[in-house]
Amino acid sequence: VSEVLSLALASAAFLASLLQEDSVAVDHPGLPKEKLWRLLGSRGTCPGFTNDSFVAFASDPAFRFHIWARQQRFFDRLLRGLTKTAVTLPSVQDLGGPGTTLGPFLPPSASSTGCTRLVVCDGKQTCRVVDVGRLREEQVEIDRYCSKRLLRSSIGAHPLAVTTSWPLNEVPHCCAAGGIVASRPAPGTGVLPRSSVTLQWLELPEFDRFRLQRNEAGDEKVEAEAPCYSPALKPRSPSLASAKTSPVLCRQKSPTMKASPSALAPQNDAVPTRTSVLQEQLLAAVSDVSESAPACVIVEGAWPLHGRQVLLTVREVIASSPSTGPLKSPSFRASASPKGLLAEAMRGVPLAPLELPPQAAAAAAQLPKAEDQACQGVRHWLQVWDLAEAPCKEVALEPRACMAVGSQVTCIDTLKVSCADGGAAPLLLYGSRCGTVCLQSLEQVPESRASWAVEANFGTLVEVLLRPGSQKESTSDVLVVVAQEHGVFLGHANAAKRNPSVGTLTRALPNKEIAASLNVASLQPVGACGFAVCSPKHVYAFQAEAGTAALVVVVELPGIPVRHFYATPYEFFAVLAGEGSHKRRTVCCLWPTVGESKATRACASAVNLYARVRGSETAELLETTAVAMDLSKVLLHGAGIDTMALNSSPGQGSGLLAVSSVGSGISVFRWGMEVSPDLERIRDLREECAAQQAHEHHLETLRRQLQRLQQRLQETERLEEKAQTKGSEALTEEEKAKIQRRGQVEADIERVTHELGMDTGSQEEDEEDPQEERDQEMARHRREKERIQRRHHEDKRAMQKERRQNRERKFSE
Known part of the structure; x- marks a missing residue:
């Protein structure tokens, strides 16, 4: 690395190529932009790699060769045990558990970017937020010859917890x-009271309202900042307005967060709030666009959209039991006002009915008779709700749009496509249980664009994905990826066309050359235009090419169930469940690059996998070996990983990797970033110093407590002497109570003395070494002998003095 930097500083053309900048301004033809990074990344890690070797997702707009080279070197050093991954959040053992779910990563606030918070759910009703942005800042003095260094670390888990009204694993x-x-x-009866709460939004706490303060004793405590308020955390709670006038929603505090007198102060107003939607408000949103009167509405699914919008799938139970015939629905319509549907209904503006897309109507008509009979009196809707801020700066859920669908929606995906006017048009792709996939726009006037029918022989719908159809920035073509239980299909549509169209799906997997059967476990987007499909036996990587997708990489897995799967343009992660002879493990594998190489690794944490890679000059897949890494051994020293969450920023190689394990708790790492030994040494020294200061502070507290107890004991002894001399009638009731508490005071003195290590009893004296006793006895004899000798000398001097005085008096006479 030092040689590369020296050469880069000496040669302008080399520096321009290294930084992937255009070297036209330099009087030198320059080198290819990715050639140097290819050489640096493949040196020692990819045997047989050449400048013409194929690199997966290299043509993707989000791919960067300097990040690819850094990931190659980081993976190699981590695999050989030469470095460790930088830790963002140390292990939090209180949050780990068998049912723990991680994610998503959230920004510090709703209006900011970047990820500083991670949502952790215990699998029941409690959600916590942990700091992954390293918000704690501290100036540390390294030594007296260097200036102070700013160290950043995680605050850990937020002191406030959010508790939902229902278990999250069931709703x-x-x-x-x-x-x-x-x-x-949904209740057992299938009917909810009109005044019952059907939907709720609970605010997650933010770390920017808290700061760390250090008191005189050196303890750190989290205190709320008085001037920082969130619009959703106002102490007052407005009354619920009538559903006939407007859907203003009630906002109340969590029942588990009981109010205390201190909680009324502004500096402690940090209780998470909740916004509730009643059954009658959802009925009002449906009845404005429905011809029949609904009896009950049940929310069956919730997905986040762009901005502050939420997509809800609603099942409506119609009041009239007979079948109403062919289902007709109004358009997916929205108004410019925040309360568009209700405002238009109040003004009496009729909503124009529109037939369902032909493919959706045909698919709905082909449902089995038993299922059709079960669906009588039931309709399904898609609703878009806004989490808007009212004029009083309060968060409220407001209906934005509503559309009827043929059956229950099971999966969705969204994408923003560039328009001709320079803007971005949001698109919605959803798949229903009846086997229909529809493309819908989410513009000011939503319209249906295209629909597809899936094949029933390949199982039910698992996931849908919407990808740009071309790698060009200004394009309206979109690629539709449909994943069923036993197959993956591709479709194409033009978002610029306003007329609804019926498309056909092309099967991408399985095929005869790669795999005869397929069990889809996950479908993940990769980069800007690619995607990856994971099954228990293989991982397939596809790259978008001219309105379709080409298979570029296939990596073989052990064939056990996959719990979690994540993919980036540089590597993929898979959490494998233990089954039979296979133990539970979590692997991270770089996308293989060389089709002619079959080199393997013999490291303790290495896992060699069979793979196929697309050739550089041909579209055929060539056999190779992919080297994976067992993250359980690298990150948690062998502890099995139960849950994982990955947040990778586009254009950056390092992302946040959160793992959870029973016993080890939750940890967050900065994947792609090596730990700094110097910073770790400084942190260790700082932790030792802080631990020593805390111990000294504890001892000082015990000394002060012992001093107060001794003073209380002396006062009790004086009261006892007073009672003996003057009688118990001279004492007050309080003084008598002090005398009765003497036993407790003596017990406390004994406990504190023991904690301070000052209790040297008679047993310890009896158990002393005999040699020490002899030494002490000899010392006492020596001191006694010296005392006798000193007295003898004093007596002798006194006698001599007296004889001299007598002699002088005799001669004078």
């Missing part, structure tokens, strides 16, 4: 607008 929920949106589960 649809999502994170949107800095909070959690959760719906009420």
Whole structure:
């Protein structure tokens, strides 16, 4: 690395190529932009790699060769044990558990960018937020010859917890607008009272309202900043307005967060708030666009959209039991006002009905008879709700748009496509249970663009994905990826066309050359235009090419169930469940690059996988070996990883990697960034110094407590002497109570003395070494002998003095 930097500083052309900048301004033809990074990244890690070797996702707009080279070197050093991954959040053992779910990563506030918070759910009803942005800043003096160094570390878990009204593992929920949106589960009777709460939004606490303060004793405590307020954390609570006038929602504090007298102060007003939507408000949003009167509405799914919007899938139970015939629905319509639907209904503006797309109507007509009979009196809707801020700066859920669908929606995906006017048009792709995939615009006037019908032979819908159809920035073509239980299909649509169209899906997987069967476990986007499909046996990587997608990499897995799967343009992560002879493990594998190489690694944490890679000059897949890493051994020293969450920023190689394990708790790492030994040494010294200061502070506290107890004991002894001399009648009731508490005071003195290590009893004296006893006895004899000799000398001097005086008196006479 030092040689590369020296050469870069000496040669302008080399520096321009190294930084991927255009070297036209330099009087030198320059080198290819990625050639140097290819050489640096493949040196020692990719045997047989050449400048013409194929690199997966290299043509993706989000791919960067300097990040690819850094990830190659980081992976190699980590695999050989030469470095460690930088830790953002140390282990928090109180939050780990078997049912823990991680994610998503949230920004510090709803209006900011970047990720500083991680949502952690215990699998039941409690959600916590941990700091992953390293918000604690501290000036540390390294030594007296150097200036202070700014160290940043994590604050850890937020002291406030959010508790939902229903278990999250049983109800649809999502994170949107800095909070959690959760719906009420369907009751056994299938009917909810009109005054019951059907949907709620709970605010997640933010770390910017808290700061660390250090008192005189050196202890750190978290205190709320008085001038910092969130619009959703006002102490007052407005009354619920009538559903006939406007859907203003009630806002109340969590029932688990009981108010205390100190909580009324402004500096402690940090209790998470919740916004509730009643059953009658959802009914009002549906009845404005429905011809029949609904009896009950149940939320079946919730997904976050762009901005502060939430998409809800609603099941409506119609009041009239007979079948109403062919289902007709109004358009997916929205108004410019925040309360568009209700405002138009109040003004009496009729909503124009529109037939369902032909493909959706045909698919709905082909449902089985038993299912069709079960669906009588039931309709399904898609609703868009805004988490808007009212004029009084309070958060409220407001209906934005509503559209009827043929059956229950099971999966969605959104994408923003560039328009001809320079803007971005949001698109919605959703798949329903009846086997229909529809493309819908979410513009000011939403319109249906295209629809597709899936094949029933490949199982139910698992996931849908919407990708740009071309790698050009200004394009309206979109690629539709549909994942069923046993197959993956591709579709194409033009977002600029306003007329609804019916498309056909092309099967991408399985095929005869790669895999005869397929069990889809996950479908993940990769970069800007690619995607990856994971099954228990293989991982497939696809790259967008001219309105379709080409298979570029196939990596073989052990064939056990996959719990979690994440992919980036440089590597993929898979959490594998233990089954049979296979133990539970979490692997991270770089996308293989060389088709002609079959080199393996013999490291303790290395896992060699069979793979196929697209050739540089041909579209055929060539056999190779992919080297993966066992993250359980690298990150947690062998502890099995139960849950994982990854947040990778586009254009940056380092991302946040959160892992959870039973016993080890939750940890967050900065993947792609090596730990600094100097900073770790400074942190260790700082922790030792802080621990020593805390111990000294504890001892000083015990000494002060012992002094107060001794003074109380002396006062009790004086009261006892007073009672003996003057009688008990001379004492007051308080003084008598002090005398009765003497036993407790003596017990406290004994306990504090023991904690201070000052209790040297008679047993310890008896158990002393005999040699020490002999030494002490000899010392006493020596001191006694010296005392006798000193007295003898004094007596002798006194006698001599007296004889001299007598002699002088005799001669004088």
